[in-house]
Amino acid sequence: QKEVEQDPGPLSVPEGAIVSLNCTYSNSAFQYFMWYRQYSRKGPELLMYTYSSGNKEDGRFTAQVDKSSKYISLFIRDSQPSDSATYLCAMRNFNKFYFGSGTKLNVKP
Amino acid sequence: GAVVSQHPSWVICKSGTSVKIECRSLDFQATTMFWYRQFPKQSLMLMATSNEGSKATYEQGVEKDKFLINHASLTLSTLTVTSAHPEDSSFYICSGTSGGGFRGTDTQYFGPGTRLTVL
Numbered sequence: 001q002k003e004v005e006q007d008p009g010p011l012s013v014p015e016g017a018i019v020s021l022n023c024t025y026s027n028s029a030f031q032y033f034m035w036y037r038q039y040s041r042k043g044p045e046l047l048m049y050t051y052s053s054g055n056k057e058d059g060r061f062t063a064q065v066d067k068s069s070k071y072i073s074l075f076i077r078d079s080q081p082s083d084s085a086t087y088l089c090a091m092r093n094f095n096k097f098y099f100g101s102g103t104k105l106n107v108k109p
Numbered sequence: 110g111a112v113v114s115q116h117p118s119w120v121i122c123k124s125g126t127s128v129k130i131e132c133r134s135l136d137f138q139a140t141t142m143f144w145y146r147q148f149p150k151q152s153l154m155l156m157a158t159s160n161e162g163s164k165a166t167y168e169q170g171v172e173k174d175k176f177l178i179n180h181a182s183l184t185l186s187t188l189t190v191t192s193a194h195p196e197d198s199s200f201y202i203c204s205g206t207s208g209g210g211f212r213g214t215d216t217q218y219f220g221p222g223t224r225l226t227v228l
Contacts, residue, residue: 032216034216034217036219041200041222041224042221042222043113043115043202043204043219043220043221043222044153044202044204044219045219046111046216046217046218046219049216088152088153090217092216095141097143097155097217099152099153100152101151101152102152
């Protein structure tokens, strides 16, 4: 079993839709949770960072962590074609990071 | 803030030559840097972790004599692909974290990547 599981997609939605991206994990010791966005042929860009269970909002993005269920989510409201990218979840335990395989999102105009 | 640069962004070389890729943290001190490679439509594959002034720790299956990593300062790490072959063609991405504070220890900040093509 992988430490972090993420559906690779692709996920295709119409412009303006609410997008839900999810990851599950197996290690209850994970302390920090991150979401990165990666455009084709570019390095990943940090979108959201969370530490505790609950929600964190930044503009159109909301990160949600449920430690009891070992489940994290990223919601994108009013999705735009420019949101089309691969989204990677990541988790950290001390100095070791674990990445999901990435979900490819396509927002159609 | 937390910007990481890589140079070159794209390199083509002949088989058998060596290629050096630089990774710099521009506005923070990166006590730890990571090197990844990524094949098309695949996720990141961690190659090695390096701490400033120490030898890099390589992941299983990564040849340390082929992929030489030097982390000589808090703002610079280099990856040298020695005697490159076509199968080494890939997208190489570095990232850095610093030793203190919210921005540093908790997250990785990635460079834009270097595309290596070996003919």
